[in-house]
Structures are given as structure tokens and as C-alpha cells.
Amino acid sequence: MQHRQSARPIAKSMTDCVECPNRQMSELCDWHGAVASELKTIKHTVVYRPGQFLFYEGHAALGLYILCRGRVKLTRSTAKGQQRLLAIVEPGHLIEKHLFATGSLHEATCETLEMSEVCILDRVRYLSLLERYGHVAVKLLQLLSREMVAAFEEADQLAFASARERLVSLLLELAERYGEPVCDGVRIALQLKREELAQMAVLTVETTVRLLQALQADCLIRLRGREITILKPDRLTAQGVHQLPSAVA
Known part of the structure; x- marks a missing residue:
């Protein structure tokens, strides 16, 4: 499948997570003390213009993506080669939820809808952090479980x-x-x-x-x-x- 080349992001952002206005809205980001300090060392934040691509469906995932500011859309190819809109992602959310396994591939293509700031976490170092801070791992599991339950409920309602x-x-x-x-x-x-x-x-x-x-x-x-x-x-x-x-x- 042919893709447009992803334009380079505008710049790396110097915003600290502690100063992020959306931090308290996200269970993934609202940490203090040692956890916040360590997260700062395993991530980098990048600013993208509207219409730029963060990643493409089928490509190897380079890390975990959290949207800090702006909006992005996720699309996926159909059997006929068309693009299907899966979701619009808002600040404070993991852009894809399945990228914790080694060798993960992107299940969708991600494009910015407006000026957006994205935090990219080193997957290996983030998993190491989860091993050492059990309360962070538990909170993440609870968050993903709630989202899974909501997805099943929505599917049931769509059917009727x-x-x-x-x-x-x-x-x-x-x-x-x-x-x-x-x-x-x-x-x-x-x-x-x-x-x-x-x-x-x-x-x-x-x-x-x-x-x-x-x-x-x-x-x-x-x-x-x-x-x-x-x-x-x-x-x-x-x-x-x-x-x-x-x-x-």
C-alpha cells in the first residue's frame, strides 16, 4: 500500500509533563515524585502540524504514543483498499493500546487533525518502570480494562x-x-x-x-x-x- 511521506515534525517540545495543562485529565500522565522524574528521562515530546502522519498501519512501532495536545485520527485499510476511520483521539490518551509487546506493528495509520503535541515513550524502559512501580502498572491495567468494557458495551448497542x-x-x-x-x-x-x-x-x-x-x-x-x-x-x-x-x- 502506498502512503504519502510523513512530513517532519515542527520541533521537539521542551514542555515538562508537570507543566502540561492536560496532565490531571489523564491517568497515564498524572504522576509525581520518582515516577514523574523517571518518565521524564524515557520520553520525548514532538509537535506536529495539521495533516502530518505520526505512523502508518503495518509499520513497526517505535514506542508508546500519548497525545498531549491537539487531536489525531486513526484510520485502517479495508479489504478494498479504502481507509476506514476508527477513532478520533483526544489529549491524555494512548493513541494505540496494543503496543506493549516486543515487535508490535501499528494496527492503524495516525494523522493529525490540528496542531498536536505527542509524547513518545521508550517501550522497553517504560515496561521496566512498570516492573519497579507496581501501582503504576495496576493503574494502567484498570484503565485499559475500563476501555475494553466500554468498547464491548458500545458494540452491543450498535447491534440494536x-x-x-x-x-x-x-x-x-x-x-x-x-x-x-x-x-x-x-x-x-x-x-x-x-x-x-x-x-x-x-x-x-x-x-x-x-x-x-x-x-x-x-x-x-x-x-x-x-x-x-x-x-x-x-x-x-x-x-x-x-x-x-x-x-x-
Whole structure:
């Protein structure tokens, strides 16, 4: 599979984890004392421009990636050679969860959506740290376990939700995370292609376009190119599933 060459990052960041504004939001980063001091020695932080690639599906993983600032998207190739959007990752999260084993390969391609800062941990030295600080390892296991349970619950709900419920739930989740109040509703600041919305809602592009047009005809949303504004959040909420099938990590 052919990829565009990944542009060089802007620069290495000199930001210390202790000074990071997102540190307390992440269970992976909120450490003090000896753990914080040692983490500082096994990581480097890099700043990327929008549209740059951190890594590609199938390539060898060079370390563990934590998003400190910005947003990135994970995509994966389908059997037909198309790219499927798996998730949008927010600050404080591991970008991929499976890279602890020696010889791990990236399961997805990672591209920045905006100016982003990424902390890259040396895997071998991080595993050594986990061996010596048991409470860090326990916290990591608890975090990964919660995410696995949530993923199974979301899969169950997707199986029983209608196409309209899936799309409505996705729009509500995007509005909650990326919404900006406007005079007549909530504008979703994150602009996605129709194909990307379809992938996140596990629908065809044709069904997604049809449902968006129907929601607009019902005066529930307004479409302007890729920009989506939710006009009546309360009415839209009544049409979604109770637990949103999250496509955002």
C-alpha cells in the first residue's frame, strides 16, 4: 500500500509533563515524585502540524504514543483498499493500546487533525518502570480494562440501534465534545467528510447523506458544506440511543 511521506515534525517540545495543562485529565500522565522524574528521562515530546502522519498501519512501532495536545485520527485499510476511520483521539490518551509487546506493528495509520503535541515513550524502559512501580502498572491495567468494557458495551448497542439512532447519537456526541454555542443552536467545530461520519456511525455513505438530509428537513440540524449545526438538541436527543456509541477515544 502506498502512503504519502510523513512530513517532519515542527520541533521537539521542551514542555515538562508537570507543566502540561492536560496532565490531571489523564491517568497515564498524572504522576509525581520518582515516577514523574523517571518518565521524564524515557520520553520525548514532538509537535506536529495539521495533516502530518505520526505512523502508518503495518509499520513497526517505535514506542508508546500519548497525545498531549491537539487531536489525531486513526484510520485502517479495508479489504478494498479504502481507509476506514476508527477513532478520533483526544489529549491524555494512548493513541494505540496494543503496543506493549516486543515487535508490535501499528494496527492503524495516525494523522493529525490540528496542531498536536505527542509524547513518545521508550517501550522497553517504560515496561521496566512498570516492573519497579507496581501501582503504576495496576493503574494502567484498570484503565485499559475500563476501555475494553466500554468498547464491548458500545458494540452491543450498535447491534440494536437503527441507522437513524446511530447517526443521531454520533452527532450528539460530537456536539458534546466539539460543540460551540451559536445563536440558534450548537455548531460542531470538528468538520468531517460525509464518508468519515458514515464510518464512525457504521453506515454507508448513501444512508448517512440521506439521514442528514432528513434531519435537516425536520429542522433538527443545519448543513453548510461539512459544517453541521444542531438546531434543537433536546428533540434530537430524544431520537438517539441512551449510551452513545463512541468513536472518539
